[in-house]
Amino acid sequence: MGTLQTRRWYLIPGLVFLIGIDLVPLIYSVGVSLFNWWLVRPQEIRFLGLGNYLALVGDPTFRRAVVVTGVFTVGSVLVELLAGLALALLFAQPFSFLRPIRAVLLLPLFVVPVVGATMWRLILHPDMGVVNYYLNVLGLGQPAWLGEPTLAMIAIVLVDAWRTIPFMFLVIHAGLETLPAELYEAARVDGASWLQSFRFITVPLLTYVILLAVLIRGMDAFREFDIIFVLTGGGPGTATETIQLLNYRIFGLGHMGTANAVGIVTLVLVALMCFLLIRAILRPR
Amino acid sequence: MRTRRLLTILALLPVLAWTLFPLYWILTASFKTELSLYAKPPQWVFGPILENYKRVLFNIPFFEYLWNSTLIAMGTTVGSLVLGTLAGYGFSRVKFRGSEALRFLVLLTRMVPRMTLVVPYYLMMLKIGMLDTYTGLVIAYISFALPFSIWLLIGFFDDVPIEVEEAAMVDGCTPLGTLIRVVIPIAAPGLAVAAIFAFLVSWNEFLFALILSGPASKTLPVVIAGLTTDLGPLYGEMSAAAVMVMLPNVVMTLVMQRYVVRGLTLGAVKG
Numbered sequence A: 001m002g003t004l005q006t007r008r009w010y011l012i013p014g015l016v017f018l019i020g021i022d023l024v025p026l027i028y029s030v031g032v033s034l035f036n037w038w039l040v041r042p043q044e045i046r047f048l049g050l051g052n053y054l055a056l057v058g059d060p061t062f063r064r065a066v067v068v069t070g071v072f073t074v075g076s077v078l079v080e081l082l083a084g085l086a087l088a089l090l091f092a093q094p095f096s097f098l099r100p101i102r103a104v105l106l107l108p109l110f111v112v113p114v115v116g117a118t119m120w121r122l123i124l125h126p127d128m129g130v131v132n133y134y135l136n137v138l139g140l141g142q143p144a145w146l147g148e149p150t151l152a153m154i155a156i157v158l159v160d161a162w163r164t165i166p167f168m169f170l171v172i173h174a175g176l177e178t179l180p181a182e183l184y185e186a187a188r189v190d191g192a193s194w195l196q197s198f199r200f201i202t203v204p205l206l207t208y209v210i211l212l213a214v215l216i217r218g219m220d221a222f223r224e225f226d227i228i229f230v231l232t233g234g235g236p237g238t239a240t241e242t243i244q245l246l247n248y249r250i251f252g253l254g255h256m257g258t259a260n261a262v263g264i265v266t267l268v269l270v271a272l273m274c275f276l277l278i279r280a281i282l283r284p285r
Numbered sequence B: 001m002r003t004r005r006l007l008t009i010l011a012l013l014p015v016l017a018w019t020l021f022p023l024y025w026i027l028t029a030s031f032k033t034e035l036s037l038y039a040k041p042p043q044w045v046f047g048p049i050l051e052n053y054k055r056v057l058f059n060i061p062f063f064e065y066l067w068n069s070t071l072i073a074m075g076t077t078v079g080s081l082v083l084g085t086l087a088g089y090g091f092s093r094v095k096f097r098g099s100e101a102l103r104f105l106v107l108l109t110r111m112v113p114r115m116t117l118v119v120p121y122y123l124m125m126l127k128i129g130m131l132d133t134y135t136g137l138v139i140a141y142i143s144f145a146l147p148f149s150i151w152l153l154i155g156f157f158d159d160v161p162i163e164v165e166e167a168a169m170v171d172g173c174t175p176l177g178t179l180i181r182v183v184i185p186i187a188a189p190g191l192a193v194a195a196i197f198a199f200l201v202s203w204n205e206f207l208f209a210l211i212l213s214g215p216a217s218k219t220l221p222v223v224i225a226g227l228t229t230d231l232g233p234l235y236g237e238m239s240a241a242a243v244m245v246m247l248p249n250v251v252m253t254l255v256m257q258r259y260v261v262r263g264l265t266l267g268a269v270k271g
Helices: A002-032 A051-058 A060-091 A098-105 A113-123 A130-137 A149-177 A181-189 A194-222 A226-231 A243-252 A256-282 B002-029 B051-059 B062-093 B099-111 B114-127 B134-158 B162-170 B175-186 B188-204 B207-212 B220-225 B235-255 B257-267
Strands: none
Touching: A002 A256, A002 B062, A002 B099, A002 B114, A002 B134, A051 A256, A060 A098, A060 A149, A060 A194, A060 A243, A060 B002, A098 A149, A098 B002, A113 A149, A113 A226, A113 B002, A113 B220, A113 B235, A149 A194, A149 A226, A149 B002, A181 A194, A194 A256, A226 A243, A226 B220, A243 A256, A243 B114, A256 B099, A256 B114, B002 B235, B051 B062, B051 B235, B062 B099, B062 B134, B062 B175, B062 B188, B062 B220, B099 B134, B114 B134, B114 B207, B134 B188, B134 B207, B162 B175, B175 B188, B188 B235, B207 B220, B220 B235
C-alpha cells in the first residue's frame, strides 16, 4: 500500500527535535571546550586547542573526582544488584501476599529524587536524626553521617540504593519469570540442591538480564547529581565530589571552557562504559 | 510450606521498614512542631499541627512555584505526546533500511549526561535571551521524555491491527485523519502512560531547573532544595513542601501500576 510509506514523514519532527536538542549543544560544547572562556571576562576569550583537556589530565581535583565517581558507581550498583537479586529470589515464591507488597516496594522509584534525598537528610542528621538517636542509645556514638568522608560516601550510596533497589528488583524479577519451570523440576528430580540449581540454572540464564540492569543503573549512577547535591553537595571538602558535581562547581565559577571540557570527557567515559558493557552483553555464551 | 511462608514474611519485614520508613518519617515530620522535630527521644506519637504547611504555602510564593512546575510539566507532556505519537506511529508502520538502527539511536540520545548538555544549553539560552523562561525548560524536558514516549508508543501502535486503518482509508479517511480518528482512540491507554511518564520527567527534574530557571520559572524541586536559612535547613517547611510535591507522583504511580515494569526498563535509560 503506497500511502503507508508516506508515514515515514511522521518520523521527521521527532527526530529533528531530538537531534537538534542533543547534537547541536554537543557540537557547540566541543567548540567552547577549546577556548579559555571565563564568563566574568568576556573580552578575554582565547583559543587554547586541547589546553583545557590537558589541564584536566594533570589536575588532582579532576583525577580525584574520577576516583570518587568510580567508587560511587561501583559501590551503589553492587549494593543495588545484590539487594535486588536477593529480593527477586524472595519474590520468586508462589505466595499470593507477595503481589501487593511488590507494589509497595516500588514506591521509592517514583519519589522526586530531591525529596528522597531531603528525607534522608532529616533521618541522618547528626544531632536530631532518628538513626543517630538509636545508635547513641545502643552506645555506638553519633557519627556525622554527612560530615565525615567515608561515612558520607556510604550515605550517598545507601540513599541511591534506597531509590533504585526497586529498579534492580523489577528487572531481575521480570527476568526470573521468563525462566522455564521445567528446568528446575528436572534438576530437582536429578537430586540437585537449591544452591546447585541457583548456581547452574538461575545464574547463567539471568546473566543477560543482570548485565542489562547493570548497564542502565551503571550509566545512571555515573551521572547521578540530585541526590549527592542535596545530601552532601560534594562535601565534606571534596570527599563526595563526583565528576558531575565538579562540573557544576566549575560551571558556577564561570569557567565555560573547562566546564564544557569536563562535560565532553564525561560523555566519552559514559560511552566507553556503555560500549564495554554492551559488548559483554552481546558476547555469545 | 508453612515455615517457608513464615520465613518469607520475616525476611520481608526489614525490607518493608527500609522502604517505607523514610516516607513515613517525612510525612510525620511535616506535621511536627519544631520542638517535637528536634525532640529526644524521637517522637513517634505527637499532636499534629499544620504550621509547616501554612508557612510553606503563605510565607513563600509557593503557588507561583506550583504554577511554574505544573505549566512546564504540562508543556512537556503535550509536546512529547505530539512528537512521540507521530514518530512512534511512523516507526510502527513503516519499515525501511536502517529503521531499526534509527530506533536505537533514539534510545541512545538518553545516554548523554545531562550535565554535559546543560552547560552548552545554558550558553545558548543566554545568547538568545531565553534563560529563566518556561519554553527553555520545556524544550529540554521534551527531549528527555521523547525517547521513552516513542519506544512505548511503538509497542502500542504495533497492537493496532492494520486492517482497521485500511477500512478507514477505504471509507475516505486521509492518513492523518485515520491516525487521529481511528488509531489514537485504540492506542489511548498507551498515550495515557506516555503522558504520565512525561509529566513525571518534568515534575522531578532538578539539574536543568537549578541552572536555567530564575525568579520567573523556578520549579518545586529547586525550591525544596533551597529551603535553607543562615541557621540551617528549615526541616519542617522542607518536609511539608516535599510531601505536597510527592502527591502527584504517588497518585500517578497507583494509576499505572500495570505498566510499571515495561516503563521502567526503558524509562531508566534517562539522562
